[in-house]
Each structure stands twice: as structure tokens, then as C-alpha cells.
Amino acid sequence: xxxxxPDARERLVRAALDLFSEQGYENTAVAQIAERAGLTxxxxxxxxxxxxxVLFGGQDVLAELMTGAIAGAPEDATPLDAVEAALVATAxxxxxxxxxxxxxxxxxxxxxxxxxxxxxxxxxGFAVAMTDALKxxxxxxxxxxxxxxxxxxxxxxxxxxxxxTGGDFAEVARRTFSEVREAVGKLVSCVGNPPGKSSVG
Amino acid sequence: xxxxxPDARERLVRAALDLFSEQGYENTAVAQIAERAGLTxxxxxxxxxxxxxVLFGGQDVLAELMTGAIAGAPEDATPLDAVEAALVATAxxxxxxxxxxxxxxxxxxxxxxxxxxxxxxxxxGFAVAMTDALKxxxxxxxxxxxxxxxxxxxxxxxxxxxxxTGGDFAEVARRTFSEVREAVGKLVSCVGNPPGKSSVG
DNA sequence: GGAAGTGATGGGACTTGGTCTCATCAACCG
DNA sequence: CGGTTGATGAGACCAAGTCCCATCACTTCC
Numbered sequence: 148x149x150x151x152x153p154d155a156r157e158r159l160v161r162a163a164l165d166l167f168s169e170q171g172y173e174n175t176a177v178a179q180i181a182e183r184a185g186l187t188x189x190x191x192x193x194x195x196x197x198x199x200x201v202l203f204g205g206q207d208v209l210a211e212l213m214t215g216a217i218a219g220a221p222e223d224a225t226p227l228d229a230v231e232a233a234l235v236a237t238a239x240x241x242x243x244x245x246x247x248x249x250x251x252x253x254x255x256x257x258x259x260x261x262x263x264x265x266x267x268x269x270x271x272g273f274a275v276a277m278t279d280a281l282k283x284x285x286x287x288x289x290x291x292x293x294x295x296x297x298x299x300x301x302x303x304x305x306x307x308x309x310x311x312t313g314g315d316f317a318e319v320a321r322r323t324f325s326e327v328r329e330a331v332g333k334l335v336s337c338v339g340n341p342p343g344k345s346s347v348g
Numbered sequence: 349x350x351x352x353x354p355d356a357r358e359r360l361v362r363a364a365l366d367l368f369s370e371q372g373y374e375n376t377a378v379a380q381i382a383e384r385a386g387l388t389x390x391x392x393x394x395x396x397x398x399x400x401x402v403l404f405g406g407q408d409v410l411a412e413l414m415t416g417a418i419a420g421a422p423e424d425a426t427p428l429d430a431v432e433a434a435l436v437a438t439a440x441x442x443x444x445x446x447x448x449x450x451x452x453x454x455x456x457x458x459x460x461x462x463x464x465x466x467x468x469x470x471x472x473g474f475a476v477a478m479t480d481a482l483k484x485x486x487x488x489x490x491x492x493x494x495x496x497x498x499x500x501x502x503x504x505x506x507x508x509x510x511x512x513t514g515g516d517f518a519e520v521a522r523r524t525f526s527e528v529r530e531a532v533g534k535l536v537s538c539v540g541n542p543p544g545k546s547s548v549g
Numbered sequence: 550g551g552a553a554g555t556g557a558t559g560g561g562a563c564t565t566g567g568t569c570t571c572a573t574c575a576a577c578c579g
Numbered sequence: 580c581g582g583t584t585g586a587t588g589a590g591a592c593c594a595a596g597t598c599c600c601a602t603c604a605c606t607t608c609c
Contacts, residue, residue: 155586176565187588192567227535260469267468268461289505289531296497304490328536330490334428335533356557377594388559393596 156194156204158184161248163201168251172259199265202252205240206269210276212236213298217280226286230298231324233277234305238317241309249310274299301327357395357405359385362449364402369452373460400466403453406441407470411477413437414499418481427487428529431499434478435506435521442510442517450511475500502528 162183166175177198181191195201216236220229256262274295281291305323309316363384367376378399382392396402417437421430457463475496482492506524510517 177567178565188567189569189589190587193586196567198566225535263472264465264469267472268465270472271464271468287531289527290535292501292505293498293528293531294535296501297494300493300497304493326490327494330488330494331532331536334426334491334495335529335536378596379594389596390560390598391558394557397596399595 155184155186155190159186159191159194160201160204164248164251164255167202167255172255172262199261202256202262203265203269206272209237209240210273212240213273214276214280217277218283220284226281226284226290226294227297227324227328229281229284230277230294231321233280233298234302234320234324235317237302238315238320241316243313246310246313253307253310270299270303273302297327297331298324356385356387356391360387360392360395361402361405365449365452365456368403368456373456373463400462403457403463404466404470407473410438410441411474413441414474415477415481418478419484421485427482427485427491427495428498428525430482430485431478431495432522432525434481434499435503435525436518438503439516439518439521444514447511447514454508454511471500471504474503498528498532499525 159180163175163180166180166183177191178188180201181187184191191201195204213233213236216233217229220232224232256266274292277295277298278288278291281294282288286294301320301324304327305316305320308323309319312319360381364376364381367381367384378392379389381402382388385392392402396405414434414437417434418430421433425433457467475493478496478499479489479492482495483489487495502521502525505528506517506521509524510520513520
């Protein structure tokens with residue numbers, strides 16, 4: 148594997164994923180990942196900000212798709228409709244190839260604190276991005292924040308639901324988000340809190 | 349400052365906070381923090397898992413207060429009521445002394461990625477804790493997750509609102525959470541989505 | 550009162566993540 | 580053919596974090 152083989156980044160990701168699965172994240176040195184990919188530590192850090200980031204590539208693309216969809220949603224769309232559109236807009240990145248190493252990736256992340264930490268930050272990033280996009284539509288601060296948070300929740304649940312079955316993520320996202328909406332409805336219309344007249348307002 | 353002065357942990361926290369404010373988080377070495385506290389690097393890592401953690405002490409106590417309040421809420425309390433009780437239950441930790449270095453702490457965290465990452469993880473921890481506590485009350489998975497997420501959102505907003513003014517955090521939490529409830533109500537009762545019959549169900 | 554034990558600390562070696570700088574090499578271009 | 584560009588290799592370097600062992604203050608027990 149020569150110095151100028153193409154797809155250095157992809158090779159690094161695959162090598163990292165394999166090594167993390169084989170021996171655990173903490174027991175794998177960056178130099179080892181680079182070596183398996185036929186590269187060096189220097190090159191690794193040229194492609195990824197740090198060791199964690201090799202598992203979280205392309206998340207900024209997702210955020211851009213979300214904000215773009217919210218900005219481009221019909222003017223009469225409700226905040227929740229806009230958020231739903233944001234989730235649907237990310238479907239194009241959920242390719243079959245991505246699904247292939249999804250479980251492996253999830254397992255590695257679940258087994259390490261640093262990685263769960265990075266994952267949490269990415270989710271916060273999504274929430275902030277959607278909140279800002281909603282605010283630019285004139286949605287009040289707090290409503291925007293709530294809607295965005297619900298969107299992130301649905302996104303995560305949708306992803307976990309999409310992984311085993313595959314298929315069109317847009318559909319899964321719509322279904323999951325409608326369930327979240329339903330859950331919200333049940334929460335606010337609980338006994339003692341009739342809808343329309345909040346008991347705490 | 350001798351070897352056996354008391355309050356090593358508190359001294360480390362104060363030294364870290366001051367140094368981070370003076371020269372930035374990244375420009376401050378752990379050895380330097382320890383030195384200012386009259387201790388050594390070894391001792392620092394005996395008190396804190398890593399450099400970040402010196403700014404996030406006591407968050408596990410908060411999670412326990414939250415879960416305890418949810419578990420101990422009246423049987424007929426709605427999920428949202430239980431979450432509100434969880435926020436109120438954390439009030440006892442919001443002392444005036446804690447408020448004193450709150451802004452300093454927030455500023456340091458906001459200025460560094462590693463720290464925002466850790467903060468995000470802590471919030472996810474709260475959400476998971478409250479979700480589990482709600483599920484143990486028989487609340488369905490998704491509703492529990494939504495309610496917990498709303499709680500975390502209110503907690504954060506409440507904290508930022510409490511910092512400048514001080515006073516009883518319980519009151520601030522109640523007020524903030526009621527505003528979140530109101531926001532949720534507006535979201536689900538938007539034009540095109542009459543409450544009671546979801547347009548996407 | 551001295552000896553043994555306990556728990557927190559000091560100290561230093563060591564690994565690894567991450568940065569930085571400079572040399573190298575392939576491709577492209579005039 | 581020579582110069583430029585861009586990605587890589589190589590290695591020094593610093594700081595985070597781990598590990599092991601010695602040290603010291605305090606306690607307990609004989």
C-alpha cells in the first residue's frame with residue numbers, strides 16, 4: 148500500500164473501526180490505526196481533529212441539511228413541521244453503505260466514555276443548529292429550543308430504528324417524529340392538565 | 349501551605365477556576381493547578397478523573413436528587429409534574445457560595461470545546477437518569493424520554509436565569525418549567541395541528 | 550511510649566494524544 | 580525541464596493520564 152493510494156480518509160475510518168472492535172477503543176493507539184491504513188500518525192491528525200473524530204465524520208453535513216430544510220420550509224409550516232422536514236432532509240446521507248458499519252460504530256461508542264461524550268456534543272450541535280434556524284423563522288426562543296430538542300430525540304430514536312431494517316430513512320424519521328408528537332400530546336393532556344388551559348400558566 | 353492542609357479538593361477547584369480565568373483552560377497545565385493549590389499532579393488526579401472534571405464536581409448528586417424526587421412524587425402526579433419536582437429537588441445544592449463562582453465557571457466552559465463536551469455529557473446523564481426514573485413509574489419509554497428532555501432544557505434555562513439574581517432556585521425552576529410547558533402547548537396547538545387530533549398520526 | 554497500620558501525599562518513570570516543523574515525494578503546469 | 584503545489588513522512592516536543600513506590604502525618608494498639 149503505497150504512499151499515494153487514494154481514499155486515505157476512508158482507509159483510516161475503516162482501520163479505526165476494525166481495531167476498535169477487535170481490541171477496544173482505549174487499547175488502540177492512533178499510530179496503530181495509521182499503520183493499518185498504511186499511513187502515519189501525522190497524516191491521521193491531518194484528517195481528523197482528534198482520535199474520537201474518526202467515528203463522527205460528516206456530522207456537520209447533517210447539521211447543514213437540517214438548517215437548510217428548516218430555512219426552506221413553507222412559510223406556513225409550524226415549527227414542528229419544519230423540524231420534521233429537517234429530519235427528512237438528512238435521509239440522503241443514510242446510505243446502505245453507512246448502515247453496514249452502523250451497529251459496529253454504535254457498539255464502540257456505547258463502550259467508551261470519551262466517545263459518548265463526543266456523541267453528546269454532536270447532538271447538542273444539532274439542537275443548537277435547529278434552534279437557531281427556527282429562531283431565524285421568527286419562532287420564539289423557548290419554543291424553538293423545545294422543538295429542536297424534540298427533533299434531536301426523534302432523530303436518535305429514528306436512527307436506532309433504521310439501523311436494523313434499513314430502507315428509506317425519511318419514512319422512518321417521519322414515523323418516529325409523529326410518535327414523538329403523540330407522546331408530547333399525551334404529556335400535556337394528562338389528567339390535571341387539560342389541553343387548552345394549562346394548570347401552571 | 350503544608351502537605352496536610354485540609355480541603356485539598358476545594359483548593360484545587362478554586363485554583364483551577366482562577367487559573368482558567370486568568371490564562372485560559374488550554375494554557376493551564378494540571379501541574380500548575382496543583383502547584384497553586386500547594387499540591388502535586390498526582391494528588392490532582394486522585395481527586396478528579398481528569399482535567400475537565402474539576403469544573404463538574406457534584407453533578408452526580410444532582411442526578412440522584414432528580415431521580416429521588418421522581419420516584420417519590422405522588423402516585424397521581426403526571427410525568428411532567430414529576431419532572432418539575434425533580435428540578436425543584438435540586439434547589440438545595442444551589443447555594444449562594446455556588447452562585448458566586450457560577451458566571452466565572454460558565455464563561456470558562458463556554459470558551460472551550462472539551463468543556464462544552466463534558467457539559468453535554470452531564471446533561472445527557474441527567475436526561476437518562478430522569479427517563480429511567482419515569483419509566484420505573486410506569487411511564488412509557490418515549491413519553492419518559494420527552495419529559496426528561498424538557499426537564500433538562502428547563503434546568504439549563506433556569507440555571508442561567510438564577511445565576512444573575514440568586515434567590516430560591518426552586519421558585520426559578522418552577523417558573524421556567526411552566527414556561528417550557530407553555531411553549532410545548534403552543535407548539536402542539538399550532539395552526540394546522542389542532543390539539544387532540546394530530547395531523548401526522 | 551513506642552511499634553505497627555492507615556490514608557493521603559510526593560515523586561518520578563512511562564505511555565499516548567496532540568502539535569509543530571521540516572524534509573520528501575508525486576503530480577501538475579508552464 | 581524546472582518550479583510549484585499538496586499530501587505525506589519523520590521526529591522532536593509538550594501535556595494528559597497511569598502506575599508504582601517512598602514518604603509523612605495521624606491513629607491504634609500493645
